[in-house]
Amino acid sequence: METPTYHPIYLAAELRLPTNWLDYTLLGIYFVVVLGIGFAARRSVKTSLDFFLSGRSLPAWVTGLAFISANLAATEILGMAANSAQYGAYTVHWYWIGAIPAMVFLGLVMMPFYYGSKVRSVPEFLLLRFDRAAHLLSSILFAFAAILIAGVNLYALAIVVEALLGWPQWVAIVVAGFFVLAYITLGGLSSAIYNEVLQFFVILAALIPITVLALKKVGGWDGLSDTLTKAHGDDFVTAWGGTGIGDANPLGANWLTIVLGLGFVLSFGYWTTNFAEVQRALSAKNLSAAQRTPLIAAFPKIFIVFLVMIPGLAAAALVPGFGTEESGYQYNDAIPFLMEGLLPNGVLGVAVTGLLAAFMAGMAANVSSFNTVFTTDIWQKYVVKDREDTYYVRFGRLITAVGVMASIGTAFLASSFSNIMSYLQTLFSFFNVPMFVVFIIGMFWKRASMKSGFWGLLAGTTAAMVNYFVLYKQDIISIPTDQGANFVSAIAGFVAGAVVMVAVSLFTAPKPAHELQGLVYGTRSPGMSEPPAEGDDAWYRKPALLGWGAVILAAVCYIPFSF
Amino acid sequence: MTDHPEHPDRPRHPGWSEEDVQRQVTELQEKSETAARLFDIRRIIGGLFVVYGVIVTIAGITDDDAAIDKAEGVNINLWTGLGMLLLGLFFLAWLKLRPAAPAPPPVEPGDEPSE
Numbered sequence: 042m043e044t045p046t047y048h049p050i051y052l053a054a055e056l057r058l059p060t061n062w063l064d065y066t067l068l069g070i071y072f073v074v075v076l077g078i079g080f081a082a083r084r085s086v087k088t089s090l091d092f093f094l095s096g097r098s099l100p101a102w103v104t105g106l107a108f109i110s111a112n113l114a115a116t117e118i119l120g121m122a123a124n125s126a127q128y129g130a131y132t133v134h135w136y137w138i139g140a141i142p143a144m145v146f147l148g149l150v151m152m153p154f155y156y157g158s159k160v161r162s163v164p165e166f167l168l169l170r171f172d173r174a175a176h177l178l179s180s181i182l183f184a185f186a187a188i189l190i191a192g193v194n195l196y197a198l199a200i201v202v203e204a205l206l207g208w209p210q211w212v213a214i215v216v217a218g219f220f221v222l223a224y225i226t227l228g229g230l231s232s233a234i235y236n237e238v239l240q241f242f243v244i245l246a247a248l249i250p251i252t253v254l255a256l257k258k259v260g261g262w263d264g265l266s267d268t269l270t271k272a273h274g275d276d277f278v279t280a281w282g283g284t285g286i287g288d289a290n291p292l293g294a295n296w297l298t299i300v301l302g303l304g305f306v307l308s309f310g311y312w313t314t315n316f317a318e319v320q321r322a323l324s325a326k327n328l329s330a331a332q333r334t335p336l337i338a339a340f341p342k343i344f345i346v347f348l349v350m351i352p353g354l355a356a357a358a359l360v361p362g363f364g365t366e367e368s369g370y371q372y373n374d375a376i377p378f379l380m381e382g383l384l385p386n387g388v389l390g391v392a393v394t395g396l397l398a399a400f401m402a403g404m405a406a407n408v409s410s411f412n413t414v415f416t417t418d419i420w421q422k423y424v425v426k427d428r429e430d431t432y433y434v435r436f437g438r439l440i441t442a443v444g445v446m447a448s449i450g451t452a453f454l455a456s457s458f459s460n461i462m463s464y465l466q467t468l469f470s471f472f473n474v475p476m477f478v479v480f481i482i483g484m485f486w487k488r489a490s491m492k493s494g495f496w497g498l499l500a501g502t503t504a505a506m507v508n509y510f511v512l513y514k515q516d517i518i519s520i521p522t523d524q525g526a527n528f529v530s531a532i533a534g535f536v537a538g539a540v541v542m543v544a545v546s547l548f549t550a551p552k553p554a555h556e557l558q559g560l561v562y563g564t565r566s567p568g569m570s571e572p573p574a575e576g577d578d579a580w581y582r583k584p585a586l587l588g589w590g591a592v593i594l595a596a597v598c599y600i601p602f603s604f
Numbered sequence: 605m606t607d608h609p610e611h612p613d614r615p616r617h618p619g620w621s622e623e624d625v626q627r628q629v630t631e632l633q634e635k636s637e638t639a640a641r642l643f644d645i646r647r648i649i650g651g652l653f654v655v656y657g658v659i660v661t662i663a664g665i666t667d668d669d670a671a672i673d674k675a676e677g678v679n680i681n682l683w684t685g686l687g688m689l690l691l692g693l694f695f696l697a698w699l700k701l702r703p704a705a706p707a708p709p710p711v712e713p714g715d716e717p718s719e
Contacts, residue, residue, distance in 0.1 A: 063663060067656065074652050087637035090629065096638030097629075103645060159629040169625065231638055235645045242649060242691065246656070250684050257676045326639070385671035387663035387681040391656065391688075430632065 056377045058205045064390025071243065071394045075224055075401075078235050082228025089433040092229035093413040094161055094324045099231075101330035101582075103238055105337025108321040109345075110237035112338075113244060114403025115396055116197050118349055123372035125353025126363050129269065129277035130602055131290075132353070136346040138304035141595040143312035144335040144342065145588040151313055152322060154484055156331040158559045161323065162410075163316040163476075164418045170483045170552070170560045171494030178498055180418040182472050183316060187411035188444060191404045192451025198400035199452065205377055205393065214452045217397070221405045222445040225412070226438045230324055233409040237321075240398040241341075247395025248348040251376065254383040255355035265351075268358040278354070280602035294525040302528025306535045310473035314480055317410040329577040332584040339591035343598060352376050404448065412441045467509065467527075474531045475501025478538035487561040491552050493545040501538025508533040644704050650695035657689025 058064075086092050125132040160166045164183060168176035195214050202213040224232045259265045266278040276282030276290060283290035286297060294302070312318060312335070322334035356375035357363045364372035380392050416437045425432075479497045482489050509530040512518045520526045558564050580586065664682025672679050 063659075067659065070652070070655060074648065078648060081643050085638045085640075085642035088632045088635050090632035091636050091638045095642070096636030097633055098636065098639035098642070159626045161625075161629065165625065231642055235648065238645055239649055239652065242653065246653075246684065246688055246691075249687075250680050254676050254678060254680060257678065383675055383680075385663075385667060385674050385681055387660045387667075387671075388675075388684050391660065391684065430635075 056204050056374060056381055057207055058377070058381055058389060058393065059386070060206060060389060060393065061386045063386045064393060067387075067390035068394045068397070071398065072220060074239070075220055075236055078239070079224030079227035079232045082224075082232040082235060085231055086229050086434065089417070089430050089437060090161070091231070092434050092437050093417060094320070095229070095231045095234060097324060098326045099234065099324050099330070101325055101333040101337055103234060104321045104325045104330065104334040106241045106341075107234040107237040108318060108334050109338040109341050110241045110244075110402050111317055111321060111406035112342075113241070113345065113399060114194060114406070115201070115399035116194060116403060118244070118248070118396070118399055119197075119201070119373050119376060121346070121349040122353035122356070122375040123364070125350040126357040126372045126375045129273060129354065129357075130280055130350065131284075132350045133280050133346050133599070133602055134299055134303060136342060137595040137598055138300065139308040140312060140342050141339050141591055142304065143308040144339045145592055146309065147313045147319070147322070148332045148335040148339075149584055149588045151480070151484065152332045152335070153328065154560060154562075155319060156323060156325070156328050157565075161417050162414050163314055163319050164414060166560070167479070167483075167494055168418075168422075170557070171479070171489075172491040174492070175479070175494030175498060176418065177423065178495060179476065180414050184411055184415050184419065186472065187317065187407040187414070188447045189451060191407040191411070191444070191448035192455060194400055194403040194407070195448055195452035196455035198397065198404075199456070201377070201396065201400070205380075205396075210456060211453075214449055217401055217404070218445050218449045218452075221401055221408060222442060225405060225409050225445075226441045229437070230320070230409050230413070233405045234321060234324065236405065237402050240395075240402045243391070243398050244395045245348075247392040248345075248352075250384065250388050251379050251392060252348050252351045255352050255379050258383065259355050259358050265354055265358055269354060272358070272361065278602075279604075280599060294522075294528050298525060298528040298532070302531050306474055306477070306531040307528065309481075310477035310531070314473060314476040316414060317406045320410050320413060327574050327577070329574065329582065329584065333582065333587060336584060336587040336591060339588075340594070343591065343595050349376075352379050355379065408441060408444050408448065411444045412437050415440050415444070471505035471509065471530060471534055472502050474505055474534040475499075475538040478535055479542065482539060482542050484560070485562045486546075487554070487557055487563075488546055488551050489542060490546040490549040492549045493542040496545045497538045497542035500541035501534040504537030505530045505534030644699060646695045646699040650692045650699060653688045653692030653695065655692075657685050657687075657692050659685070661685030661689060 085096075088096070090096050121132055121135060124135070155163075155166060158166065158169060160169065162180075164176050164180040167179050195217060198217050199210040199213040202208050203210050224236060228235075256262065256265065259268060269277045281296060284294070284296040284299060286295045318335075322331045325331040325334050353372075353375045356370075356378050360368050360370060360378075362368045363370055363375070370378060376396075380389060384392055416433055420436060420440070421428075421433055425436075475498045478501050479494050482497070483494060509526055513520055513526040513530070520529055576582070660681050662685070664679050664685050667679060667681055671681070
C-alpha cells in the first residue's frame with residue numbers, strides 16, 4: 042500500500058550496469074548479514090508476541106528507522122525519482138505535505154489509543170471499537186493487499202535486477218523470496234525490523250553519492266534549475282507554480298486537491314492506518330517510544346525527498362526529453378541511468394545492494410504485517426481459537442511461508458498480467474481512505490455505533506472505486522491525469538464513508554460506554570497511565586516538541602520552492 | 605472498567621472486548637523474551653559499515669583515473685568509503701559507551717539515547 046504513484050516499473054534494457062567482483066562481494070556480504078540477523082534473532086522468539094510484535098520491547102530509534110524503511114521501498118525510490126523527472130519539484134508534496142502532518146498526527150494523537158489499548162494490529166483496534174464485521178472485512182482486505190503488494194515488489198525487483206544485472210526474472214524472484222522467507226520465519230518481526238534499520242543506512246549510502254555526483258554533473262542546483270527552466274518552463278522547479286484552480290499543470294491537480302486529496306485524505310489514510318507501518322510503532326517498548334516512532338521517522342522523511350528528487354531532476358536535465366519515446370529511457374530509469382553513468386565499481390556495488398535491500402524490505406514489511414493479521418486477527422479469532430501460545434507461533438511461521446509463496450505466485454502472475462496488477466494496486470489503495478474515515482470518526486465521536494464501522498468502510502471503498510473506475514476511466518468526469526484522479530477519488534471515498542457512518546450511527550445502537558475506555562478521545566485505558574520510563578522526560582524526547590518541530594521544519598523547507 | 609458486570613459463565617468470545625486483549629497481551633508480555641535475549645542491532649550496523657568502509661576505501665585508494673573520471677573527477681569510492689567507516693565506528697562507539705542494560709522484564713530501563 043504505497044502512497045500511490047503508479048508508474049509500472051519498466052527499465053530500458055541497455056541500462057546493464059558494469060558490475061564486477063568487487064560489487065558482487067559487497068552484495069554477497071549484505072545477504073550473509075541479512076540471514077545472520079534472522080538466525081541471531083531466533084533465540085529471542087518465545088511467545089507469539091515476540092514473533093509478531095517483538096515483545097513490545099524495542100527502543101524508539103530502532104522502531105523509528107524501521108518505520109521510515111518500511112515506507113522507503115524501492116518502488117518508492119524509483120517511483121519518486123520518476124515522478125520528479127516527469128513532474129519536477131511537485132514531488133516535494135508527497136513528502137512535506139503528503140507525509141509529515143500525517144506522521145505527526147499518528148504520533149501525537151492516535152498512538153495513545155493504538156498503543157495504550159494494547160492491540161496487536163490495526164484491525165484488532167476496529168474489533169474493539171466497532172464489531173466483528175468491521176474487523177473481519179478490514180483483516181481480509183489487508184491480508185490480500187499485503188500479499189499483492191509484496192508480490193508487486195518482488196516483481197519490480199525482478200525487472201530491475203534483470204535490466205541492471207542480467208539475472209533472469211525467475212532467479213531474482215526466487216532468491217529474494219527465499220531470503221525474506223528465511224529471515225522472517227526465523228526471527229519474526231524483530232528480524233524484519235532489524236533488517237529495515239540496517240537497510241535504512243545502506244540506502245542512504247547508495248543515494249547520497251548518486252545525488253552528489255548528479256548535482257556536480259549538472260552544474261549544481263543553479264545549473265540544474267536553469268537547464269530545467271529552459272526546457273520545461275518556470276513551474277518545473279517550484280512546488281506550487283501552476284497549481285491555481287483552473288490552471289493547467291502536468292500533475293493535473295490544483296492546490297486544493299493537493300492539500301485535501303494528497304495531504305489530508307491519501308496521506309493520513311496511508312500513514313495512520315496502514316498496518317505495515319503502524320506495526321513498527323506497536324513493537325516499541327513503551328508509550329513514549331511508540332509515540333516517538335513516527336516522529337523520529339519524520340525527520341529523515343523531510344530530507345529523503347532531496348535524495349530521490351535531485352537524481353530525477355538531474356536525469357531530466359541531462360537527457361532532453363527523458364522518459365519520452367525518443368530518449369530511449371523510461372521515467373523509472375532515472376536512478377539506474379545515473380548509477381550506470383557516474384558510479385565506479387565499489388560504490389556501484391553499494392548502490393545495487395541498497396536498491397535490492399529496499400525491494401526486499403518493501404516485501405518483508407508486507408509479509409511481516411500479513412502474518413500478524415492472518416494469525417492473530419483471522420486464524421486465532423475465527424478459525425482455531427483458544428490453543429496454547431506456542432501453536433500460534435508455529436502457525437505464524439507456517440503462514441509466513443505460505444505468504445511468501447503466495448507473493449512469489451503473485452510476482453509470476455504480475456509478469457504475465459502487469460496491467461491487471463496495477464489495476465489491483467489502485468483498487469486496494471482506495472481501501473486506506475475509508476479506513477482512515479472510520480478511525481478518525483471512531484476515535485473522536487463516541488456516538489459512532491458498532492455497525493457504522495463496517496458500513497463506513499464498505500461505502501467509502503465503493504465510492505472511491507466508482508469515482509476512479511467508472512466516472513474517471515469512462516470519461517464521465519474530466520480529470521487530466523491519473524494522479525489528479527487519485528486525489529479526487531480519495532476525497533470522494535472520504536466524504537462517502539463519513540456520511541454513511543454518521544447516517545448509520547444515528548439509526549443503530551452505540552457501543553456501551555464501558556467498552557469504549559481507552560478507544561475514544563477523552564477516555565483513558567489502564568495502558569495509557571504507565572509512568573514515563575527513566576530518561577523519557579528529557580526535552581529531546583518530548584513527543585510534542587519532536588512533532589511540532591517536524592511540522593515547522595517541513596513548512597520551512599517549502600519556502601525556497603514557493604517563490 | 606471495574607464497574608463492568610461480571611459474567612462468569614458467558615462464552616469467551618462473544619465479541620472481543622478490550623479486557624480480553626489487554627489480559628492476553630499483558631500475559632504474553634510478561635513471558636516475552638525479546639527484551640532479554642535480542643541482540644543489539646548497533647553491533648551489526650557498526651560491523652557491516654566498518655567492513656564496507658574498509659573495502660570501499662581501499663577501492664578508492666587503488667582506483668585508476670578511469671574510475672575517477674567517470675565520477676566527475678571525484679574519488680567517490682574514497683569519500684563514500686570513509687563516510688561508511690565513520691558511520692560504522694560511530695555505532696560501535698555508541699554501543700561501547702552506552703551498552704543496553706540487561707533488562708529485567710517486564711519493566712524496561714529507558715537509558716538508550718533515542719537518536
